[in-house]
Amino acid sequence: MRTQVIDKTVVVSSIEGNVQILLADGSSRPLQKGEILQPGARLNIADDAKLLLAPYDDSPTATTPDSSAPDVPVPGLQQVPDDGTATSPEIAALQQSILQGIDPTQNFEASAAGGAPAAGGGGGIGGVAGASGNGGFVTIDRTGDATIAAAGFDTTYQTEPVVDTEQLAEPLLTNELSDEGEQLTVSEGGVLNGNVLTNTVNTDGPEAASVPIFSWGDNINVTAGTSVTIDGVGSLIVNSDGSFTFTPAPNYDGAVPPVTYVVTDGVDTVTSTLTLTIDPINDLSDGDEAFSIAEDTSVLGNVLSNSVNPDGPQGASVVSYSWGDVLGIAAGTITTQEGIGTLIINSDGSFSFTPSPDFSGAVPPISYLVTDGEDTVTSVLTINVTPLGDIDFNAQALNVVSTETDAGLQVLLTNTVTISD
Structure with missing residues (x-):
């Protein structure tokens, strides 16, 4: 509008x-x-x-005399033959009187019967043919406007051809200021820059199109060039030249309130809408795990305890795992490697590892596949078994030397003592 x-x-x-x-x-x-x-x-x-x-022209319309209408004879008046060029002496005398600035009413008598003036008659230049002795003058007061010929005015004229002056009225053009709305998309975590005036039409505005104010959510009639924020959604600024910047809040991919803005060209104003959409990015992630246990000790844990899945269509789960040379083991399957131990990883991420007796050292690498129903990531579980302080049971003979002293019998060991099983 x-x-x-x-x-x-x-x-x-x-x-x-x-x-x-x-x-x-x-x-x-x-x-x-x-x-x-x-x-x-x-x-x-x-x-x-x-x-x-x-x-709009409210002046009266001029009418053109119908020069083709025939003269109608008036009873009682002397008729002059119309040959197209001839002028009667009486008319010539009347015209001459007017040219000389003489009032015709002072020099000519009007016939009561309406007769034409006769040359040489009484009353100045000529008498009136058929004049009545009881004739006189009647004065008629003017009640309307008329143009009176001044002295020296030529009562003869050349008929000008009628020119059709009617012209088509030029249309009064309305202001053509208009602006189409915009629909733009930004990826989650990204920044969107653009210009809301790129599709503005302003062919006849006195000024270039500009944005004086905009509204976004509860931020109403914000002056162009002012940055506003909606908590949890993002921040927005729209400048007077139409340029704008929208920065979504971290990890937000929901609905964005529409942005309405006013465009003006100095005379008219129009209102348009900027529609913003955030294209979500799956944020599924899972960190690696590392455990260290003592020899002959089992370990329990959950490999999904450090997974991140804020917007997945499903909860994170383990699809499969691989252990050493054994690949693609379905979650929930128990796997044993001789001399190393037994391992199981369930779909909910829980796992258990029991080392073989007397095994110590690094367990072959364990990798597992995590999904949220849309994306997948791979992580690694590392287990290390530390050895215990075992006694060396290799047997050796003892050399015993006995001596007799006042204090009693003493035994002197001359070799390292070891215990044998």
Whole structure:
């Protein structure tokens, strides 16, 4: 919807679409074809409406005399033959009197019967043929406007051809300011830059199109160039030249409130909408795990305890695992490697490893596949078995030397003592 202010008197030639005229009490009504608009009238014109206005001329229309109409004889008047060029002496005398600035009413007598002046008659230049002795003058007061010929005015004239001066009224063009809405998408965690005026049409505005204000969510009529934020959604700034920047909040991929903005060209204004969509990115991740246990000791744990899955369609789960040279083991399957131990990893991430007796050292690498129903990631479980302080049971003979002292028998060991099983 745009507003048009009328600056001169015009008439409505045609209307297509919704056009309202604003009334003095603040209400509006539909504009009608043929309606005359005075300067200062305000119109609300829909963006898709078309309005044709033409200049209004209230001056009276000139009429052209019908020169082809025949002369009608008047009873009682002397008729002069019409040969197209001849002028009677009486008329010539009358014209000459007018050219000399003489009032014809002072030098000619009018016949009561309407006769024409006769040359040489009484009353100045000529008498009146058939004049009545009881004739006189009647004065008629002027009640209307007329143009009186001045002295020296030539009462003869050349008939000018009638020229058709009717011209088609040039349409009064309405302001063509318009702006289409925008629909843009940004990836989750990304930043979107653009310009809302790239599709603006402003062919006749006195100024370049610009954005004075915008609204977003609860932020109403924000001055262009001001940055606003919606908690959990992101931040937005729209500048007067139409450029804008939208930064989504971290890990947010939900709905974004629409952005409405006003465009003006210095005369009219239009309102458009910027629609923003965040394209979600699956954030599934899972860290590696490492455990160290003592010899002959089992370990229990969960490989999904450090997985991250904020927006997956399903909860994270283990699909399969591989252990050493054994690949693609289905989750929930017990696997044993001779001399190393027994391992099981379940789909919920829980696992158990029991080393073989007296095994110590690094367990062959264990990798497992995690999914959220859409994406998959691979992680590694590392287990190391530390040995115990075992006694060396290799037997050796003891050399015993006995000595007799006052304190009793003493045994002197000359070799390292070992214990044998």
